[in-house]
Amino acid sequence: MSALLETDWFVWGIGLIIGFQVLVVILGELLYRADRRALPIAPILRALRNTVLPLLVIYIFVVKILQEPADTVAVRVVTTTLWISVIYAGMLILNLLVFEQAPEGSWRYRAPSLFQDLLRMLLVAVGAAIVLAVVWEQNLGGLIAALGVGSIVLGLALQETLGNLMSGIALLFEKPFTIGDWIAVGDDAGEVVEINWRSVHVRTRERNLLIFPNSVLGRETIVNYARPSSLQTLRLSFGFSLDDPPNKVKGMLVALAEQIDSVLADPPPRALLREVLQDRMRYEAFLFIDQPKLIPQIVDDFTSRVWYAARRAGLHLPLPAAEEYQIQTPDREPAEPPLDIVAELKRSQGFDVLDADTISKLAERARIHTFGDGEILIRAGEIAEDVYVIVSGQIRQTLERDAETLAETFYERGEAIGIVSLTGQEASAATCRAAGDVTVLRFAIENIAALARSHPPLAHQIARILEVRSDAAAQALATQTGPASAEDEVLPVSFRRPQSEPDAEDHGES
Numbered sequence: 001m002s003a004l005l006e007t008d009w010f011v012w013g014i015g016l017i018i019g020f021q022v023l024v025v026i027l028g029e030l031l032y033r034a035d036r037r038a039l040p041i042a043p044i045l046r047a048l049r050n051t052v053l054p055l056l057v058i059y060i061f062v063v064k065i066l067q068e069p070a071d072t073v074a075v076r077v078v079t080t081t082l083w084i085s086v087i088y089a090g091m092l093i094l095n096l097l098v099f100e101q102a103p104e105g106s107w108r109y110r111a112p113s114l115f116q117d118l119l120r121m122l123l124v125a126v127g128a129a130i131v132l133a134v135v136w137e138q139n140l141g142g143l144i145a146a147l148g149v150g151s152i153v154l155g156l157a158l159q160e161t162l163g164n165l166m167s168g169i170a171l172l173f174e175k176p177f178t179i180g181d182w183i184a185v186g187d188d189a190g191e192v193v194e195i196n197w198r199s200v201h202v203r204t205r206e207r208n209l210l211i212f213p214n215s216v217l218g219r220e221t222i223v224n225y226a227r228p229s230s231l232q233t234l235r236l237s238f239g240f241s242l243d244d245p246p247n248k249v250k251g252m253l254v255a256l257a258e259q260i261d262s263v264l265a266d267p268p269p270r271a272l273l274r275e276v277l278q279d280r281m282r283y284e285a286f287l288f289i290d291q292p293k294l295i296p297q298i299v300d301d302f303t304s305r306v307w308y309a310a311r312r313a314g315l316h317l318p319l320p321a322a323e324e325y326q327i328q329t330p331d332r333e334p335a336e337p338p339l340d341i342v343a344e345l346k347r348s349q350g351f352d353v354l355d356a357d358t359i360s361k362l363a364e365r366a367r368i369h370t371f372g373d374g375e376i377l378i379r380a381g382e383i384a385e386d387v388y389v390i391v392s393g394q395i396r397q398t399l400e401r402d403a404e405t406l407a408e409t410f411y412e413r414g415e416a417i418g419i420v421s422l423t424g425q426e427a428s429a430a431t432c433r434a435a436g437d438v439t440v441l442r443f444a445i446e447n448i449a450a451l452a453r454s455h456p457p458l459a460h461q462i463a464r465i466l467e468v469r470s471d472a473a474a475q476a477l478a479t480q481t482g483p484a485s486a487e488d489e490v491l492p493v494s495f496r497r498p499q500s501e502p503d504a505e506d507h508g509e510s
Contacts, residue, residue, distance in 0.1 A: 012064040020057050024049065040100050044092045051085045058082075079135045087127035091120050171200075171214055181226040182292045185212060189223075191293065205293060225292035231264070234287040234295060238306060239280040241316035246273050246281065252313055253285045256305045259376050262298050264288045280318045301374060308372040339391065341366050341441060348389050348414045350461040354451075362451065366441040371434040377417065378432040384418040387448045393438035399430040399473065407473055410435065419462050422449050430473075 027049035034042035059078050062068050068075050177183050181192050183202065188210055194201035200217060202210045212220075225232055240249050250271040257269035271285045289298060310317055341363040345351045351359065368391070371377060377395065378384045388395075390413050397417070399407040407430075411417055417432050422445065452459040 012060055016057055016060060016065075020053070023053055027053065040096055044089060044096065047085070047089045047092055052082075052089050055082045055085050076135050080131050083127060083131045083135065087124060090127075091123055094119075094123070171195075171217060176222055177224050177226070181224055183225065184223040185217065185220050189292075205296065230290040230292075232289050232292055234289055234298060236285045236287065236299065236302060237274070238283050238285065239277075239318060240283060240310075241318050242276070242279070242281060244281070244315045246283075248313065249273075249281075249283055249315060252309050252315065253283065253306065256302060256309055256375075257285060257287050259305070259374075260287075260298065260301055262289060262291060262294050263302075264290060304372045305375055308370055308375060312369045312371075339368060339439075341368075344389065344391050344414075344441060348416065350416060350419075350458060350465055351389070353457040353461050354455060358451070358455065362443070362447075365447055366443060369440055369442050371438045371440070373434055373436050375434045376431060377434065377440070378428050378430075380429060380431040381427050383427050384421040385445055387416055387418040387422075387443045387445050388440040389416045389443070390414065391439040391441060394435040395432050395438055395440075396435040397430045397432045409469075409472070416465075418445065419448070420466060421445055422452060422462060 027045055031042060031045040031049060033039075034045055055078070059082050062075055062078050063070070070076075177192055179192050179195060183189065183192060185202070188202070188204065190202035190204035190208075190210060192200060193203050193209075197214075199214060200212045202212065204210060238253070250273065253271035254269055257263050257271075258265070263269055267288050269285065269287050271283055274282045274284050276282075285302070287298065287302065289295070307317065309315075342356075342359055345354075345359045345363055345366075346356075351362070354362070366389075377388055380400065390411055392413060395411045395415075395417055397409045397411065398405050409430075411432075418428075420426060420428060452462060
């Protein structure tokens with residue numbers, strides 16, 4: 001019995017029988033707890049229990065118990081397999097200690113997956129060299145020399161590809177942008193939709209796909225509109241006449257910017273007078289946005305509104321006076337005939353009950369204005385100070401609650417808006433915007449209120465129009481929020497009287 005205990009194979013056999021069972025139980029219990037708590041060490045424990053430990057048992061059994069010579073193929077195959085499992089477990093441990101536990105903001109935290117894959121490949125190559133040299137007793141000098149020459153030839157052949165690869169690794173490390181960011185590279189701009197080891201894919205505003213090789217991005221200046229925040233400043237320049245009051249111009253630019261939904265209210269838009277030139281004064285409007293992909297649309301919308309508002313306010317957008325061109329138009333088409341205000345009022349809703357003399361006097365007080373698409377004529381929550389009679393185009397009235405449109409109505413030629421404020425100091429419940437280009441006749445609301453008090457047929461017509469519109473709005477709201485409440489009903493019309501009421505026959509301007 002003592003001789004049996006002194007043999008190596010017997011000791012190793014007992015050790016395998018007891019030690020393997022104990023290690024399996026311990027690793028299984030640790031793996032169970034790690035899986036329940038979702039610990040990052042779970043893959044390492046699983047690899048040790050399912051791969052490394054069984055291969056180690058096989059190696060001990062073949063070498064120590066069966067006592068096979070180390071130079072046999074079976075032993076070398078088992079040893080090689082064991083080394084591979086150990087290298088795999090080592091890579092899991094390295095990944096856990098170096099990358100997964102890296103503090104946020106460190107280079108290890110920013111390390112891209114491509115770099116981690118290359119590091120794993122390097123470890124595999126080192127492990128393979130050790131196995132070849134130690135287990136298979138191969139001379140690596142010739143292999144290294146061959147690989148060196150081959151790598152030079154391969155590097156020259158794949159110079160551009162390797163350049164993209166290295167640039168891609170640098171971009172992924174630095175992370176100047178991520179998927180979803182809006183970037184500009186040179187004259188091209190778009191949204192990043194894919195980043196890989198060779199190129200970056202960008203979708204432009206025109207829905208085209210631009211593919212930038214990483215080597216190109218490494219040489220170009222990249223503008224990221226999403227960092228450090230999505231807030232961007234859009235600066236637009238305008239020139240106005242030397243005779244236009246600066247405060248009036250700046251107030252108009254700010255008021256127009258506040259009407260555009262894509263322009264942020266915080267920080268608020270602002271306008272500055274930049275310089276006085278020989279033929280004009282140059283102003284700059286600063287609009288703050290958080291959607292850079294909408295820049296062309298915002299520029300178009302704001303610039304168009306500036307033109308319409310300048311015409312209405314009597315401001316001038318001068319051309320540079322560098323040269324004057326005389327354009328000869330011998331076959332020029334006749335100018336558009338002037339607007340017949342009296343005829344428009346005679347056919348307009350409500351005012352058609354007035355006699356010819358009253359309409360003529362009212363027409364003298366009218367002001368003709370043109371509004372561009374999307375411009376606000378009456379804002380919800382504000383008391384309208386003017387009544388607008390539509391001459392051409394459409395006006396869209398929207399009733400909104402919590403940014404949700406509850407009802408929408410379109411008014412066309414001959415209809416009037418703003419008359420709800422005639423019933424008293426009552427704010428408008430809806431917002432009226434131009435739907436395309438709209439030409440209107442504009443009247444001060446005090447003049448229309450005085451005219452309605454002195455002409456009962458006009459007051460009756462306005463009351464009837466308000467009642468019809470209120471019924472239509474109540475029906476539209478009923479489909480969205482249920483039956484209208486009592487507070488939504490139209491009250492009897494009692495036209496407001498201003499503090500200093502103008503004479504009923506003299507409808508003065510406000």
